[in-house]
Amino acid sequence: MSFSWAKAYEPKHPLMRWLDQRLPLPRLVYGAVGGGYPVPRNLNYWWNFGVLAGLALTIQIVTGIVLAMHYVASGDLAFQSVEHIMRDVNEGWLLRYVHANGASFFFIVTYIHIFRGIYFGSYKAPRELVWMLGLVILLLMMATAFMGYVLPWGQMSFWGAKVITGLFSAIPVVGTSVQQWLLGGYAPDQATLNRFFSLHYLLPFVIAGVVILHIWALHIPGSSNPTGVEVQSEQDTVPFHPFYTAKDGWFASLCITLFALVTFYAPNYLGHADNYIPANPLSTPAHIVPEWYFWPFYAILRAFTSDFLLPAKLWGVIAMFSAIILLFFLPWLDPSPVRSGNYRPTFKWFFWILVVDVIVLGFCGGRPAEEPWVMISQVATMYYFAHFLIVLPIISWTEKTLPLPSSITASVLHGEAAEAAPIDMSGQRPATAH
Amino acid sequence: MVRFLGILAGIVMVFVAAWSFGHGAYSFLTTPKERNVVKEFHEEPRDLHLASDGPFGKYDRQQLQRGFQVYKEVCSSCHSLRYVAFRNLEEIGYNEAEVKAIANQWQIDVPDIDPKTGEPKGRKAIPADHFPSPFANETAARQANNNALPPDLSLIAKAREGGASYVYSLLTGYRNPPGNLPAENRPGPNLHYNPWFANLNIAMPPPLKSDGQVGYKDGTKPTVDQMAKDVAAFLTWTAEPRLENRHRTGLAMLIFLLFTTVLGYLAYQNIWHGPTSRAVRRTGPLNPVNMAKRDAAAEEAGIPSA
Numbered sequence: 001m002s003f004s005w006a007k008a009y010e011p012k013h014p015l016m017r018w019l020d021q022r023l024p025l026p027r028l029v030y031g032a033v034g035g036g037y038p039v040p041r042n043l044n045y046w047w048n049f050g051v052l053a054g055l056a057l058t059i060q061i062v063t064g065i066v067l068a069m070h071y072v073a074s075g076d077l078a079f080q081s082v083e084h085i086m087r088d089v090n091e092g093w094l095l096r097y098v099h100a101n102g103a104s105f106f107f108i109v110t111y112i113h114i115f116r117g118i119y120f121g122s123y124k125a126p127r128e129l130v131w132m133l134g135l136v137i138l139l140l141m142m143a144t145a146f147m148g149y150v151l152p153w154g155q156m157s158f159w160g161a162k163v164i165t166g167l168f169s170a171i172p173v174v175g176t177s178v179q180q181w182l183l184g185g186y187a188p189d190q191a192t193l194n195r196f197f198s199l200h201y202l203l204p205f206v207i208a209g210v211v212i213l214h215i216w217a218l219h220i221p222g223s224s225n226p227t228g229v230e231v232q233s234e235q236d237t238v239p240f241h242p243f244y245t246a247k248d249g250w251f252a253s254l255c256i257t258l259f260a261l262v263t264f265y266a267p268n269y270l271g272h273a274d275n276y277i278p279a280n281p282l283s284t285p286a287h288i289v290p291e292w293y294f295w296p297f298y299a300i301l302r303a304f305t306s307d308f309l310l311p312a313k314l315w316g317v318i319a320m321f322s323a324i325i326l327l328f329f330l331p332w333l334d335p336s337p338v339r340s341g342n343y344r345p346t347f348k349w350f351f352w353i354l355v356v357d358v359i360v361l362g363f364c365g366g367r368p369a370e371e372p373w374v375m376i377s378q379v380a381t382m383y384y385f386a387h388f389l390i391v392l393p394i395i396s397w398t399e400k401t402l403p404l405p406s407s408i409t410a411s412v413l414h415g416e417a418a419e420a421a422p423i424d425m426s427g428q429r430p431a432t433a434h
Numbered sequence: 435m436v437r438f439l440g441i442l443a444g445i446v447m448v449f450v451a452a453w454s455f456g457h458g459a460y461s462f463l464t465t466p467k468e469r470n471v472v473k474e475f476h477e478e479p480r481d482l483h484l485a486s487d488g489p490f491g492k493y494d495r496q497q498l499q500r501g502f503q504v505y506k507e508v509c510s511s512c513h514s515l516r517y518v519a520f521r522n523l524e525e526i527g528y529n530e531a532e533v534k535a536i537a538n539q540w541q542i543d544v545p546d547i548d549p550k551t552g553e554p555k556g557r558k559a560i561p562a563d564h565f566p567s568p569f570a571n572e573t574a575a576r577q578a579n580n581n582a583l584p585p586d587l588s589l590i591a592k593a594r595e596g597g598a599s600y601v602y603s604l605l606t607g608y609r610n611p612p613g614n615l616p617a618e619n620r621p622g623p624n625l626h627y628n629p630w631f632a633n634l635n636i637a638m639p640p641p642l643k644s645d646g647q648v649g650y651k652d653g654t655k656p657t658v659d660q661m662a663k664d665v666a667a668f669l670t671w672t673a674e675p676r677l678e679n680r681h682r683t684g685l686a687m688l689i690f691l692l693f694t695t696v697l698g699y700l701a702y703q704n705i706w707h708g709p710t711s712r713a714v715r716r717t718g719p720l721n722p723v724n725m726a727k728r729d730a731a732a733e734e735a736g737i738p739s740a
Contacts, residue, residue, distance in 0.1 A: 268592060
């Protein structure tokens with residue numbers, strides 16, 4: 001592991017020693033999330049969201065496997081089987097509501113996790129691969145969530161599948177063939193439902209695999225921290241267990257409480273009424289909107305309304321995909337040596353503008369494609385691309401950053417040690433902060 | 435190099451988005467605003483308070499039974515209830531014998547086959563059956579209803595914005611079209627003006643026409659308003675039959691989670707501040723602005739900064 005002072009696993013029980021000599025699984029866990037992983041001592045609560053995302057993935061896999069035992073992937077029976085789960089399967093309503101709201105919970109914590117990475121510069125060297133693997137997880141999550149939303153085979157499932165796969169038809173020459181290949185036909189039907197169910201079951205395990213790579217890559221340099229100053233000595237770290245297991249534990253419990261509030265008392269708040277109507281290819285819903293977590297990207301897609309060399313629809317698709325793809329280049333678009341936004345006064349301003357911008361995009365994405373929402377999303381789209389592609393490269397070059405603390409420990413101790421120092425030879429005490 | 439290419443790509447994307455914005459803004463400013471008649475006349479669902487509302491809500495079984503009676507005597511002639519079974523009626527307070535009788539006396543037969551000849555043949559419903567549909571299929575339903583399809587009502591309270599309030603508003607919302615309603619939005623033949631319906635004109639004729647249309651056995655006065663409320667409550671139950679279980683489980687879960695959260699928080703405090711812990715209280719990074727001032731002051735005083 002990363003630091004020389006990381007404690008090695010010492011099995012106490014003879015059985016564990018026996019196991020450790022043959023299959024050092026406990027050793028692996030101890031080094032990954034136990035006392036053998038030294039973590040910066042100054043992490044704030046924004047660092048809890050990675051563990052929460054892992055928890056959300058676990059909840060989704062567990063509830064999903066049980067739901068799959070009762071669900072029928074058939075155009076005639078899918079909707080009915082979901083109602084069977086809601087009415088006749090023991091606690092089936094709980095499983096389904098936890099799974100449906102769990103997807104939202106997963107995206108909330110993941111988006112916070114990503115914005116934390118952006119603010120504190122967690123994507124910078126030597127953690128570029130941690131960041132990029134995280135983006136791969138995000139893309140996989142989006143594909144999984146989209147296909148999962150199709151499975152109940154309600155109106156929004158069907159029309160969502162039609163619109164989203166229709167995006168691929170914007171690709172020149174091969175577009176229509178690609179769309180038909182994805183759907184297995186000319187429109188969403190039995191073939192679509194079967195393959196989406198198969199992939200929806202497969203991808204979470206692919207996500208779990210990439211999560212392992214994500215954590216592995218993280219454990220090489222170790223976790224980043226709010227100062228952005230690298231760990232220098234043992235004094236700067238505490239072992240993950242018990243310090244961060246305790247902190248993650250109580251905070252996870254708090255977040256599950258909020259999650260339970262929504263799941264038990266407003267389980268349909270984040271869904272669409274239209275999805276309680278069985279899919280009907282002959283009746284188009286008044287407003288086709290994806291789930292809320294796709295709204296910012298949906299707004300970017302719809303912001304391109306005029307042809308310019310290429311058809312507007314193609315620009316929309318290009319923009320929507322590049323909105324995520326460009327994040328892969330973030331470590332090189334922003335090469336400022338200072339990681340943490342706390343020490344970057346200009347960056348900090350633009351960061352908060354970006355947060356507001358993404359919320360505005362999300363809001364517009366959930367509205368019907370009417371003015372003034374389209375114009376607002378066009379301005380917000382301009383800022384989104386300008387932020388990452390123009391603003392960040394320029395400020396990383398021109399910005400005057402604030403002085404960094406000499407170490408994590410110095411930042412935590414607030415200089416009390418120096419202030420308490422005895423009067424020196426010339427009779428002076430260290431100056432205090434004003 | 436990446437930065438340079440990034441800036442170029444950024445300029446392209448911003449320009450194309452601005453191009454769309456310019457076109458959009460130009461046509462927004464120059465095209466006269468179209469009148470949205472439906473939006474103008476459409477009304478938001480009226481307030482409806484049911485016993486099942488709120489985190490501690492429970493169904494009012496008397497009301498559900500009244501609502502079921504309205505469904506049975508009025509709605510069921512056109513609307514199916516295919517996800518609900520007769521046996522489910524035990525959940526709203528009917529006993530086993532009553533459920534058996536309701537199923538046996540149901541006005542529509544359950545499609546089946548003659549066990550001897552194999553010919554299609556209806557039979558009396560039993561508690562295990564779901565409510566049989568009034569029409570054999572969609573074509574038959576449309577044929578009997580001027581080409582309109584009466585939707586299945588099992589999930590209607592969840593499938594419409596506004597839920598039960600929508601059902602209640604719609605059932606009591608039939609009006610004469612207002613005088614200023616443009617001709618093209620006036621109800622055509624076999625349509626009825628109802629400002630709570632999505633496009634203002636609904637094919638369903640007013641189902642609840644007069645007070646006393648349904649004879650309530652529990653002494654409640656069967657006004658149109660009361661019948662609409664009762665059937666809205668009944669359809670809330672058909673859409674979410676496990677609501678009481680959900681409210682109960684939710685409360686138990688929240689109490690348990692609050693307990694673990696407090697316990698977890700105390701454990702966390704204990705571990706981070708314990709006498710054997712070598713960590714100090716984490717109070718966050720120094721405010722970098724203050725830190726810079728402090729370092730400047732230290733430099734001024736000739737003290738090397740930490």
